[in-house]
Amino acid sequence: YRRDHMPIDVVISPEREVAEAALRRLKYPAAFDSESFLEDEAQLMGLRLEQDCPVLNTPLRQLNDLFSTLRVIVLAVRREGRLFAPDAGDQLFAGDEIYAFAPNEDVPRLLEVFGKTTKRQERVVILGGGNVGLTVAQALEERGGGIRAKMIERNRASAERAADALERTIVLNGDALDATLLNEAGVSRADAVLAVTDDDKTNLLAAVRGKAEGCPLAISLINDPTLIPLMEPMGIDAYINPRATTVSSILRHIRHGRVRGVYSIGDAEAEVIEAQVLSTSSVAGVHIRDIDFPEGVLVGAVKKGHEIHKPSGGLRIEEGDVMVIFALASDVPAVEQLLQVSIDFF
Known part of the structure; x- marks a missing residue:
C-alpha cells in the first residue's frame, strides 16, 4: 500500500482540513468564517455587521473613496x-x-473599519478529543505562542489516546455538557471554546454553555448546514462546516484552468477561486473593465509578481497574474470558461 505503488494523485484528509479551518477561526476570532489565499498572504473573512459598525448605510463606492489606500x-x-x-x-x-x-497587512484595518476588535487567544478549551480536536491541540502545541489548551473528551479510550499524544494540553475525561467539568477546564477564564465533537447538537449546546459560563468566543463544528441559521440566535460566534471545507479541497483539483485554490461558501452557494492567468486565456492582456464577467462575479485581488493589487477597472490582467474571483454557483462555469485555454491555442 505504498503511495508510489498506487495510482492516486491527491489524498485529502477531511480531519486535517477541518482542523486547519478551526485554527483559522482561532486566529481571526472576529470572523465567523475565514480562508487563506495567495500563498497565505491574503484572507477572505466572513464578518457579521452589528449596530455599532461605523460604516453602516454607506455605499460601497463611498467606502472606496474614504479608504482609498485600503x-x-x-x-x-x-x-x-x-x-x-x-x-x-x-x-x-x-x-x-x-x-x-484583503491582504494580510490590511486585515487589522479591515476589522477596524467594520467595527471588529482583535484579541490574542491565550486560553482555549477544546470540546472533543477525536481526530479533529487532537489535530487542533497538536497544532497549537507545535505553533507555540504561549497558547494554553485544555480538552474534554467523553470517550475514555479517546481521552487516553489524546493524553498520550499531547505534551502540554490537559485532557479531561467526561461530558462536554457537564457544567462542573467545564468549570474544572476553566471555560469561564478561557478566551475561546472550540466544540468539535462528532455530534452537531452536542457542539451547539456545548458552545452555548461555554458562552453562558463567561467564555467570550464560541466556535462550533456543524455538519448539517440547516443548523447554521441557529448560530446567531444561540450566541455562537463562528462555525466550521466540514462539508464546505472538504469540498473546497476537492474543487481545487477538479476546476478547469490553472486553479490554485477554491473555497466554497455556505451550502455550495458560491465559490472564491484563485487562479493563474495563462497566456492563452481570454482575460490575458485585457483590462478588468473589459472582461465579460457575469453579474454575480467580482474580483477580490490581483497578484502581479510579489505585489497584491486592489482590482480596478483600469488594471490590466497579464499572463502569470494570479486572480482571486468570487462567483455565485450559477456563474462558476462562465468563470471557468474565461480561465481556460483559448480555442485559438489549438
Whole structure:
C-alpha cells in the first residue's frame, strides 16, 4: 500500500482540513468564517455587521473613496438568507453577513473599519478529543505562542489516546455538557471554546454553555448546514462546516484552468477561486473593465509578481497574474470558461 505503488494523485484528509479551518477561526476570532489565499498572504473573512459598525448605510463606492489606500473588497453579502455580489452603490446594514477580501497587512484595518476588535487567544478549551480536536491541540502545541489548551473528551479510550499524544494540553475525561467539568477546564477564564465533537447538537449546546459560563468566543463544528441559521440566535460566534471545507479541497483539483485554490461558501452557494492567468486565456492582456464577467462575479485581488493589487477597472490582467474571483454557483462555469485555454491555442 505504498503511495508510489498506487495510482492516486491527491489524498485529502477531511480531519486535517477541518482542523486547519478551526485554527483559522482561532486566529481571526472576529470572523465567523475565514480562508487563506495567495500563498497565505491574503484572507477572505466572513464578518457579521452589528449596530455599532461605523460604516453602516454607506455605499460601497463611498467606502472606496474614504479608504482609498485600503486594499479591501467586499465580495459578497448575505442579507435575510440571500447571498449576492454587491454593486458599488449597495449599502451595508446591521445584520448583514459580508465576505471581505484583503491582504494580510490590511486585515487589522479591515476589522477596524467594520467595527471588529482583535484579541490574542491565550486560553482555549477544546470540546472533543477525536481526530479533529487532537489535530487542533497538536497544532497549537507545535505553533507555540504561549497558547494554553485544555480538552474534554467523553470517550475514555479517546481521552487516553489524546493524553498520550499531547505534551502540554490537559485532557479531561467526561461530558462536554457537564457544567462542573467545564468549570474544572476553566471555560469561564478561557478566551475561546472550540466544540468539535462528532455530534452537531452536542457542539451547539456545548458552545452555548461555554458562552453562558463567561467564555467570550464560541466556535462550533456543524455538519448539517440547516443548523447554521441557529448560530446567531444561540450566541455562537463562528462555525466550521466540514462539508464546505472538504469540498473546497476537492474543487481545487477538479476546476478547469490553472486553479490554485477554491473555497466554497455556505451550502455550495458560491465559490472564491484563485487562479493563474495563462497566456492563452481570454482575460490575458485585457483590462478588468473589459472582461465579460457575469453579474454575480467580482474580483477580490490581483497578484502581479510579489505585489497584491486592489482590482480596478483600469488594471490590466497579464499572463502569470494570479486572480482571486468570487462567483455565485450559477456563474462558476462562465468563470471557468474565461480561465481556460483559448480555442485559438489549438
